Amino acid sequence: MRKIRFTGTPELVDGPRPEAGAGQLLVRTELVGVHVGVLRMLKSGRASEPGGEMVGTVVAVGPGVSDSWLGKRVGGVVFEAVYAEYVLAAPALVTELPAGVDAADGLAVVRGGLVALGAVRAGGCAAGESVLVTAAASGSGHLAVQIARALGAARVVGAVGATDKAGFVRDCGADAVLSYTEPWQERFDVVVDGVGGELVGRGVAALAPHGRFVAYSAGGGTVEVGSLLADLKTVTGFSVGLLARTEPEVIESYRAELWKLLADNHIRPRHVEFAFDRPAAALELVATRRNRGRVMLRTG
Structure with missing residues (x-):
């Protein structure tokens, strides 16, 4: 072979x-x-x-x-x-x-989809809320944009490193696209971060009161705890690995949800x-x- x-x-x-x-x-x-x-x-x-x-x-x-x-x-x-x-x-x-699922769509969903859905769920995304997704053109990020919308987010914004990705991210359903180099003036209920590094601090700063920041990147980054206190912000890490080992039933429920989202055309990998x-x-x-x-x- x-x-x-x-x-x-x-x-x-x-x-x-x-x-x-x-x-x-x-x-x-x-x-x-x-x-x-x-x-x-x-x-x-x-x-x-x-x-x-x-x-x-x-x-x-x-x-x-x-x-x-x-x-x-x-x-x-x-x-x-x-x-x-x-x-x-x-x-x-x-x-x-599932029968009829294209192999490429299946590959995009079996790992990247699990990460995207798990991260959005970890942020407690609720109907009517606003969500910012960094690395919004990536394998997981572009699905997180679509999943946030499917879960009822009223506004979804993508953040990207290169402005030539903006059209792609909008085509995935984002209402607006920000670059990493411009100021982020808007405030969000949920920030889902797939980059790490200095974007962690910026993402936390972009949270509205009671906002939730979810990190799923291995890119590192630090948070000043004092920045969380006044507005009751929270920071959560997400990884599929621990869930797969300790709560396989959660992974199975995520998989079933992803296949339904795909079948109903709520996500297009x-x-x-x-x-x-x-x-x-x-x-x-x-x-x-x-x-x-x-x-x-x-x-x-």
């Missing part, structure tokens, strides 16, 4: 097809995702064959796994060697794609697709923050 090894320049190589062990699924992939988390892993030198999200068809099961998985189209996360024509997955970390032999181009698009929506590689 073909796979990509990341040792300096991404390299397409041949390797043996893995075999499903106890408690594992063997999945023939259709699409695999490329996102900023992969760049961080590669930069740190932690992984030459990193994990990530994928969509594909179950072709074999290991001991202890029901044969009912065979032939199902699934999407989800694997912890290593996702950039391959065949990957090993844990049943608990994948979900069956955007994606940029590259051939499997073009990983460097896909990584470069993400690294330079020029992507609109989820970036992915088609493996077969």
